[in-house]
Amino acid sequence: MAFERGGSGLGLVRRAWWDGELKEFVHPADGSAAIERSPGTSTAGLRAEPVPIARTEGGQPLQGQLIGRPVIPADGTRPLHLPMLKAHCDGSGACCASYHHMPTTSEDAARIRAVMKDRWEGPVPLDDVFYPAFDEAPEGPLNVVEVDGGCAFLEDDGRCAVHAAGGAEAKPLGCRAFPAVLVACGEEWHASLRSECACMERYATSGAPLHADPQSWANLRAGFVRVWCVPDTVKIDAERSLPRDDYVNWMRGTVASLSKSFDPVEVLMDAESAMGLSPGAGDGAWLASVAETLEAELPELERTHPPGSAYRAAIEWGAETARGLVEDPSAETGWGRGMAQHQGRVGCQLATSVLHGHTLLEQPLLGPALTELRRILWLGLHAAAVRPAREVDGRLESMTAWIFLWRNVLPKEA
Numbered sequence: 001m002a003f004e005r006g007g008s009g010l011g012l013v014r015r016a017w018w019d020g021e022l023k024e025f026v027h028p029a030d031g032s033a034a035i036e037r038s039p040g041t042s043t044a045g046l047r048a049e050p051v052p053i054a055r056t057e058g059g060q061p062l063q064g065q066l067i068g069r070p071v072i073p074a075d076g077t078r079p080l081h082l083p084m085l086k087a088h089c090d091g092s093g094a095c096c097a098s099y100h101h102m103p104t105t106s107e108d109a110a111r112i113r114a115v116m117k118d119r120w121e122g123p124v125p126l127d128d129v130f131y132p133a134f135d136e137a138p139e140g141p142l143n144v145v146e147v148d149g150g151c152a153f154l155e156d157d158g159r160c161a162v163h164a165a166g167g168a169e170a171k172p173l174g175c176r177a178f179p180a181v182l183v184a185c186g187e188e189w190h191a192s193l194r195s196e197c198a199c200m201e202r203y204a205t206s207g208a209p210l211h212a213d214p215q216s217w218a219n220l221r222a223g224f225v226r227v228w229c230v231p232d233t234v235k236i237d238a239e240r241s242l243p244r245d246d247y248v249n250w251m252r253g254t255v256a257s258l259s260k261s262f263d264p265v266e267v268l269m270d271a272e273s274a275m276g277l278s279p280g281a282g283d284g285a286w287l288a289s290v291a292e293t294l295e296a297e298l299p300e301l302e303r304t305h306p307p308g309s310a311y312r313a314a315i316e317w318g319a320e321t322a323r324g325l326v327e328d329p330s331a332e333t334g335w336g337r338g339m340a341q342h343q344g345r346v347g348c349q350l351a352t353s354v355l356h357g358h359t360l361l362e363q364p365l366l367g368p369a370l371t372e373l374r375r376i377l378w379l380g381l382h383a384a385a386v387r388p389a390r391e392v393d394g395r396l397e398s399m400t401a402w403i404f405l406w407r408n409v410l411p412k413e414a
């Protein structure tokens with residue numbers, strides 16, 4: 001199945017070591033099957049065709065509806081708005097074993113080689129750990145070799161070897177920033193965290209408040225080379241749109257409702273109705289298509305990812321739970337009232353993270369993205385009726401795993 005995954009539009013080169021062998025794949029930007037080739041090869045027949053990336057009429061890059069622009073002096077003085085959320089990182093390394101791309105610059109690589117040169121014991125020479133992430137940009141961003149399904153620097157206890165050897169500042173900027181999100185919205189910065197990280201689910205009610213560490217957010221902003229901005233007009237669907245101020249009022253009203261609720265699905269249904277959408281229509285067909293899409297990925301996964309990979313575990317578990325809920329959509333989780341309320345609160349926190357980080361605008365239309373978020377949270381809450389994610393891999397949690405699959409694996413509705 002071919003579809004637009006967004007991003008650079010270039011095929012992503014990925015090297016992975018498992019079973020005593022270094023393999024290399026190119027993952028095409030259109031989501032089609034990965035090309036396997038000998039490590040270091042980039043002959044024309046073994047490259048992925050680039051997919052044109054969307055741009056505004058003025059040539060600015062688009063990520064869904066968000067518009068990219070260079071940093072300007074006023075960016076340093078704009079106020080920063082943080083949602084009332086809590087978070088904590090337990091260092092389990094789940095995120096370091098979930099992504100194909102650990103974005104790294106040549107400066108990051110030089111610093112890490114210096115920090116690790118007397119400690120490195122990996123199966124690949126340290127000089128070969130970093131390689132160009134895209135055939136078309138040999139001097140551009142680098143990627144990090146995966147070892148047994150995770151970043152080469154991920155240790156067995158879940159710790160980052162670079163962090164352990166050189167402190168947080170030694171890590172690639174992308175790792176230091178993850179899972180933070182900062183988006184420019186008019187004259188303000190809106191901050192959030194990516195809710196696809198398992199720690200977001202584990203510590204949604206017990207972590208530290210986001211506003212407890214303003215300096216980290218200021219440091220993050222200072223490291224930007226490109227800013228993603230909310231457009232003046234937000235498209236709801238093919239016919240309708242909202243001025244930015246009305247969209248922000250809708251977002252803030254929904255976040256306020258989520259802050260008082262134990263049921264994120266109900267709040268998002270109300271938010272869909274307020275936008276003139278029809279919540280519930282097509283939900284069954286969508287769930288069946290999700291199950292089919294993930295099931296279709298399984299043969300490819302066995303070729304491209306080892307059994308210990310969190311990425312592979314998430315997709316296999318997603319296919320199992322989606323199919324289970326297609327067959328029995330009213331299956332019970334078995335939770336008591338207290339547990340159901342806790343999970344509902346966590347779901348409300350995760351929905352708040354998505355809305356406040358303007359993640360819905362990373363898709364072409366707000367309406368379909370909002371409907372998908374509500375369906376994904378329903379899946380995350382009900383998946384436990386089939387099997388909780390942590391039963392198949394202790395690094396995963398059910399709601400954040402479904403948000404990960406939504407953002408990184410499932411095709412986006414155009």
Ligand code: SF4
Pocket residue numbers: 095096102151152153154155159160161162163171172175
């Ligand atoms: S460099 Fe460290 S923090 Fe970054 S992905 Fe690898 S193990 Fe994780």
